[in-house]
Amino acid sequence: MITWSWRDRLEGDDAVEVAALLAESVDYDAEAGFSTARPDAPASGAVHHLVVTMPPAGSRGSAELDRLPDVRVVAYLRLDRDGATAQAELVVRPAFRSRGIGTLLLEQLALAPDGWASMPGLVTLEGWSHGAHPAADRMRSRFGGVVEHAVFKTLRPLGGSRPFVAPVAAIRESAAPEAVTELVPGHRAAMAPGELATLGLVRTVIALEEGEGSALLGWDPGGAGEQVATLTVLPGEGGSRTALRELTVQALLVLQGAGVRMVQAYVDALDDVAVSVARELEFVHDQSDLRYRLALG
Known part of the structure; x- marks a missing residue:
């Protein structure tokens, strides 16, 4: 055949x-x-x-x-x-x-x-399935592969009739570097062009004046009201749940102030604290991206 x-x-x-x-x-x-x-x-x-x-x-x-x-x-x-x-x-x-x-x-x-x-x-094959393609899981089961890692894609609306409200904290803003750090190494390698285009909007990095971690924010200043912005929160070494939550809150306030009405954020599915904070701040799960590993022979 x-x-x-x-x-x-x-x-x-x-x-x-x-x-x-x-x-x-x-x-x-x-x-x-x-x-x-x-x-x-x-x-x-x-x-x-x-x-x-x-x-x-x-x-x-x-x-x-x-x-x-x-x-x-x-x-x-x-x-x-x-x-x-x-x-x-x-x-x-x-x-x-x-x-x-x-x-x-x-x-x-x-x-x-x-x-x-x-x-x-x-001896080993690795590969990502963005969107948890059913054929990928069937082949994993057929050939004895394992799911090695996972990333959740989440969405959160902003503004409109239910604006996000929270106290403003002191932050530092800087231009995003050309080489943007990945939440999980290799996650972007086979990502669909539409998803890459959203991630390519990253323009600003914010950090708390007091607290660990940083957040990468991206949006199109000339975009229409329905545009989707990107948010990637990178927890610092030993960063607390409180700092992670506050950093995410301030990122949402910055995006909302820029006129963004929908935020797309990727969350490390193996980071229980990050998943918990995303749920608490009303990010809704949209899809799961899975990294498979297959031992040959």
Whole structure:
């Protein structure tokens, strides 16, 4: 049904068709915010591209498959390997999903001599699923993977008929650095473009005059009233719950004063204090992003 081959780089028809597959997937997954892949993204190690193809319509072995779009590339896997561990980003073309292609691919890679065995020393795959894609969890269960980390995406309205009210505390404001710190390392790697665009709005860093931690705030000053702002609260070393809550409160006041009406914030799901503060301040859970780990062999 499918064939596949590794590439050290994407060129020619492969590059064109993989780009088309990713563009189609991004558009299809825009509302759900599911993960994507970026062939040319910065890498921590050696990058390998796996191009998954299917025969032309009429020679696929079943009438059902023959009715699907007549395209050659049906899936793409980007592997960023650093020693024994590799970060994996897998995208299946939308029309070909829920047909076992991802499962079949991993089965073949596990058994074939030119699969994982062709990369001596590779023992672990890691990868994010943004939006908790159901296929990702099915494959985790099928191949014995584990959920290693999780990040909650939360939303909170501001202003309007129910403005956020709290005492103003002394804070320090500064311009955000070009390289923005991640809440959980690797979380942004396969994030959907829409989510990245919101995070790219970061413009200001605030910190309490008295208290640990900092908060990254981003909004479009010229945006319409329905715009979504971004907030990332970074607790300091040994920071207290009180300081974390106060920092979040002051961040909300700054955003509300700037005219923002909706705030999007990511929360480390393994940080009980951060989760508790988010709930107390009426942030509502929108989606869960999960980091999976799969031991090979």
